[in-house]
Amino acid sequence: MDDSEDGSSIFAGxxxxxxxxxxxxxxxxxxxxxxxxxxxxxxxGRALGPGTRGSPPETTIIxxxxGTGKSLVTRCVSRQAQKEADSHDTDFRFSYVDCSDYQSDAKASREMARRLSDTLDAEKNIPRVGIGAADYRDITWELLDEHDVDVFVAILDEVDKLDDDDLLRSLTRAKESGKADAHIGAICxxxxxxYRNRLNERLDSSLQDNELVFDPYDANQIRxxxxxxxxxxxxxxxQEGVIPKVxxxxxxxxxxxxxxxxxxxxAGRIAEKEEANIVTEDHVDDAVQRAEINRFKQLVSGTTPHVKHILRTLALLTADNPGQQSFSTHEIYEAYTQLVAAEEGTPLSEDRVYRLLKEQSFLGVTESEHTGGGHSEGSFLEHRLVRDPELVIEALEK
Ligand SMILES: Nc1ncnc2c1ncn2[C@@H]1O[C@H](COP(=O)(O)OP(=O)(O)OP(=O)(O)O)[C@@H](O)[C@H]1O
Ligand SMILES: [Mg+2]
Structure with a gap:
């Protein structure tokens, strides 16, 4: 029996x-x-290096x-540092905290303690509620002491999401204030x-010397x-040109x-859906287009049906009038009332539409510009879509 007979082909990749x-x-x-x-x-590696040999690591901010590899590099190097420390008989531990998931001081401090407890295989009871951020930090310091940890590094990813700087401040001061014997560092x-200025204002200068900037990748690196x-x-x-194109x-x-x-x-998924047996540059174009449509959908997802009608009107006008990009409020309004009538709805007033168009321009969905009409006409506002009309039409389809 082949795949098609027993039905398993419906699951085949x-x-x-x-x-x-x-x-x-x-x-x-x-x-x-x-x-x-x-x-x-x-x-x-240089920041964590001293830590692998039992000396204080350098607190660093990245x-x-x-998408420039900050989280990736930080995680990989920390893992590597732990291995390196093993070979120097140093007990080096780190806790990775993604602050976008733990935004309050208490939640982030709890997560730091929890992760440390995990790597130590300590069966420490870390209450979920009922104690405060400072208590969670005390648990961390206790764990470090109880397990004779030499060096501890807290990695605070997305650190700008934290409500305040208390955690960072206490990490940089835990040793000098006698709370823990281990050397303690942080990578933010x-x-x-x-965020840099905000941080520098509030945390003296201790971090300024250790800033690291990751630049966007160039084409060769992405390739x-x-x-x-x-x-x-x-x-x-x-296909050969696919990766260079992306x-x-x-x-x-x-x-x-x-x-x-x-x-x-x-691009691969689109090829797969088409049951193609090769991924081409056209698939890349389609993938980029899909992503733009999705982004546009998100952008307008919170708006009212009338705003969507207005944007669709503008997109249809643009598509139907090659060579013309901008349309006056009145032109748009006329076309909009027809579109709404065709759907048996009740149109908004022209003044209301005018205001909604201005709002969309403020949000960057459209651009609005005053145009001096003829002598007697005075100036009026013209609107144009920032994006490709086909894309907008597709994104607004139900
Ligand atoms: N140098 C690289 N080599 C291989 N893959 C990489 C590299 N840099 C980034 N990536 C890939 O890109 C993804 C995003 O990288 P990463 O999460 O490190 O970005 P980030 O700088 O932390 O971005 P964000 O600020 O949005 O958190 C990673 O999951 C990884 O798949
Ligand atoms: Mg990241």
């Missing part, structure tokens, strides 16, 4: 992916699969735009560069990152490795 998990969000590649961050890896990670993951695909299904687009737009990996994955 296509012929595109071999190990799709290599392209999924959340996949953490090994340190030897990290490309183009050698300097950054060394810098984080900045950089989204943020993609908000504005190397993607090439390192081609074993996600069945051998030979990636890399070029990504570098041009954002230099974000996460988005580039996503685009490659999406």
């Amino acid at each position: 296509g012929d595109i992916f071999e190990q799709r998990e290599l392209l999924r969000v959340g996949h953490v590649p090994d340190i030897d699969r990290i490309v183009g961050r050698d300097e950054e890896i060394s810098a984080v 900045y950089g735009k989204t 990670v943020s993609n908000k560069i504005e 190397a990152i993607l090439e390192n993951r081609t074993d996600a695909f069945v051998d030979g299904v990636l 890399a070029a687009l990504a570098a041009q737009e954002h230099g974000d490795a996460r988005k580039a990996v996503d685009t490659l994955y999406e």
Whole structure:
């Protein structure tokens, strides 16, 4: 009996992916699969290095735009530091806390204690409620003492999400205030560069010397990152130009490795859905377009049906009038009332539509500009879509 007879073919994968998990969000590649961050890896290594030999680690703050490898490098190097410390008979421990999941001082402090307790295999009772942030930190210091830990590093990822700086302040002072014997350090990670000033104002100068900035990736680096993951695909299904194309687009737009990996994955999925046996550059174009449509959908997801009608009207006008990009409020209003009538709805007043259009321009969905009409007409407002009308029409389809 073959697949088609017993029905198992409905679960069969296509012929595109071999190990799709290599392209999924959340996949953490090994340190030897990290490309183009050698300097950054060394810098984080230098910060943690003393810790691996029983001396105080350097507290460091890492900045950089989204998708530049900050979390990845920090996690991989910390793991590596733990191994290195073992070879020097140093008991080095770290707790990784993603502050976007634990935004209050108490939650982040609890998570820090919990993670430490896990790595120590300590069966410490860490209450979920009823005690405060400072108590959770005391549990951390106790754990360090009870287990004779030499060096402890707290990794506070997305540190800008924390409600306040108490945790960071107490980490930088735990040793001098006699709360713990271990050397204690912190690595803070943020993609908000504005956070730097806020932090410097409040935490003296102790962190200023140890700032590390991760730059967006260039096309070659993104290309190397993607090439390192081609074993996600069945051998030979990636058309030659696919990776260079994804890399070029990504570098041009954002230099974000996460988005580039996503685009490659999406291109593969689209090929799979079409039951194609090769991934082409056209699939990449489709993937990029899909992503833009999704982003636009998100952008307008919270708006009212009338705003959607107005945007659809503008998109239809733009698509139907090649050579014309901008339309007056009145032109849009006329077309909008027809569109609403066709759906048997009741249109809003022209003044209301005018205000909603101005609001959309403020949100960056459209652009509005005053145009001097003829002598007697005075100036009026013209509106145009920022994005491709086809994309907007598709995104607004139900
Ligand atoms: N140098 C690299 N080599 C291989 N893969 C990488 C590299 N940099 C980033 N990636 C991939 O991109 C994804 C995003 O990287 P990472 O999570 O480290 O970004 P980030 O700088 O922390 O971004 P954010 O500020 O949004 O948290 C990772 O999961 C990884 O798959
Ligand atoms: Mg991150």
